[in-house]
Amino acid sequence: MRMAPQRRSRKKIPSEMFDLAASPTRSILTNDHTHGEQTIMDDAAGQGGISDEKRLTDFLGMLNLAPGTHVAPKITLSIWTATPLDTLHSFLAYHTSNPLLPHPYPTFPLFISHHLLAPLLAHADLVSTALVQLYFDDLNFLDHLDILHAFWLGGDVGFSERVSAALFSTNISDQGTNMGRRARTRARMGLPNRSQGVSQGDGEWGIALGVGLSDRQRWPPGGAELAFALRTTLLEDDGVQTDAERGGQVWEEVQDTVSFAIRPIPEDEDGVRAKWLDPQAIE
Amino acid sequence: MGWVSYLIVPIAYELIKHPLQDTRASALPSRASSLLTHLYSQLLAQHQSSTTSATSVSLAYLLQAASRPLLSLLHAWIGLSDIPSESSTAMSDQPWADLGITRSPRKAHKMGIEDCWEYDFSSKRMPAFVPRDMRRSLFEAGKSLRLLREADARHPLSAGGWDIEGSWGWGQDFRE
Numbered sequence: 001m002r003m004a005p006q007r008r009s010r011k012k013i014p015s016e017m018f019d020l021a022a023s024p025t026r027s028i029l030t031n032d033h034t035h036g037e038q039t040i041m042d043d044a045a046g047q048g049g050i051s052d053e054k055r056l057t058d059f060l061g062m063l064n065l066a067p068g069t070h071v072a073p074k075i076t077l078s079i080w081t082a083t084p085l086d087t088l089h090s091f092l093a094y095h096t097s098n099p100l101l102p103h104p105y106p107t108f109p110l111f112i113s114h115h116l117l118a119p120l121l122a123h124a125d126l127v128s129t130a131l132v133q134l135y136f137d138d139l140n141f142l143d144h145l146d147i148l149h150a151f152w153l154g155g156d157v158g159f160s161e162r163v164s165a166a167l168f169s170t171n172i173s174d175q176g177t178n179m180g181r182r183a184r185t186r187a188r189m190g191l192p193n194r195s196q197g198v199s200q201g202d203g204e205w206g207i208a209l210g211v212g213l214s215d216r217q218r219w220p221p222g223g224a225e226l227a228f229a230l231r232t233t234l235l236e237d238d239g240v241q242t243d244a245e246r247g248g249q250v251w252e253e254v255q256d257t258v259s260f261a262i263r264p265i266p267e268d269e270d271g272v273r274a275k276w277l278d279p280q281a282i283e
Numbered sequence: 284m285g286w287v288s289y290l291i292v293p294i295a296y297e298l299i300k301h302p303l304q305d306t307r308a309s310a311l312p313s314r315a316s317s318l319l320t321h322l323y324s325q326l327l328a329q330h331q332s333s334t335t336s337a338t339s340v341s342l343a344y345l346l347q348a349a350s351r352p353l354l355s356l357l358h359a360w361i362g363l364s365d366i367p368s369e370s371s372t373a374m375s376d377q378p379w380a381d382l383g384i385t386r387s388p389r390k391a392h393k394m395g396i397e398d399c400w401e402y403d404f405s406s407k408r409m410p411a412f413v414p415r416d417m418r419r420s421l422f423e424a425g426k427s428l429r430l431l432r433e434a435d436a437r438h439p440l441s442a443g444g445w446d447i448e449g450s451w452g453w454g455q456d457f458r459e
Binding site for chain 2: 088090091092094095096099100101108109112113115116117118119120121123124125126127128130131134138
């Protein structure tokens with residue numbers, strides 16, 4: 001920005017030279033940025049008797065200065081800098097009158113913790129608090145803990161009831177495809193269904209995971225039915241949210257984050273796990 | 284000021300671990316924090332006997348000058364200033380070793396972040412003038428800062444360079 005006006009002023013010189021007599025010298029001053037030049041021109045204008053030629057030569061002489069010399073240097077460069085011994089001597093002189101440990105902190109530990117390390121400790125507190133805030137406010141840490149408690153630790157009563165009904169109920173689903181061996185025999189023999197004695201609330205959930213109801217030799221029975229039924233336990237059927245704190249982003253995404261995983265254990269005929277898989281065995 | 288140097292001579296011998304009675308000198312500690320600990324203990328000892336003697340003031344001067352690099356390293360760890368070598372990803376580079384903080388590269392997940400470090404701290408490697416109960420909190424703050432930077436780069440605390448400095452502050456008048 002500084003270069004362009006000077007270039008403009010240089011181009012304008014011929015016309016302004018001729019206009020010097022007519023126009024006030026202030027019009028030239030508008031192109032200058034520094035006070036030094038202004039004072040020169042002010043002096044020239046103030047005297048009034050100075051010829052235009054002198055003003056012109058002054059102006060042209062100013063243009064011939066080396067770049068940067070018109071700016072008054074703020075830092076005085078000196079050849080002599082303080083040697084370390086000098087700084088030591090000034091330090092010693094200073095501290096013969098002023099004590100090393102100022103009055104509020106008469107011992108070194110106090111001085112260090114309150115004067116030297118004070119900004120560091122304050123900043124450390126700030127940073128740690130900011131991280132904790134990140135977890136609690138931005139990342140909804142408490143909601144995550146609530147979900148863990150609800151699903152993994154049996155905090156949600158409805159969910160745990162549904163899962164236990166699914167796993168251990170003796171009822172059979174209405175579709176009839178999962179009827180176990182005994183139920184089928186009962187049906188063939190025309191005996192009443194055993195489920196009638198049990199409360200009706202469980203009727204929808206039994207998927208014949210219970211022992212003895214399935215004609216498969218291994219437990220648990222695999223298949224998509226199982227996965228589907230387990231997944232449905234995660235949902236709330238009636239859609240009524242009894243707890244007020246189940247709002248927020250984390251709870252809305254709970255369907256994506258919480259799910260059952262059914263992992264096939266590798267076939268191992270002689271291993272320990274093989275014994276689980278036999279529903280009829282008692283260990 | 285020749286008499287000043289005369290007074291300082293026995294202390295200087297003590298300082299370089301060559302007691303006047305012995306004929307042999309023991310080695311000065313080589314680790315930066317141990318050296319500072321040595322200086323600091325000498326200063327404490329001298330200061331107990333007389334607070335304004337030239338010896339204790341000179342020791343304070345030495346301590347102030349010598350602890351400047353370590354203090355700036357500590358500032359950079361906390362996040363009050365920046366040092367450029369922190370982001371070097373060389374495996375064996377330990378920029379925080381003087382503070383007793385070592386780092387080892389954490390195995391990068393599939394996301395391919397290379398700058399994951401695990402920090403380990405040894406409290407006794409910090410110089411003695413840092414009080415013991417503050418050492419771990421300073422370390423944890425640095426760790427939290429790095430985690431915060433990873434989590435949210437736009438957080439105002441993630442950027443360094445706050446122009447706040449903790450220093451001994453001795454001889455303030457003569458320093459501009």
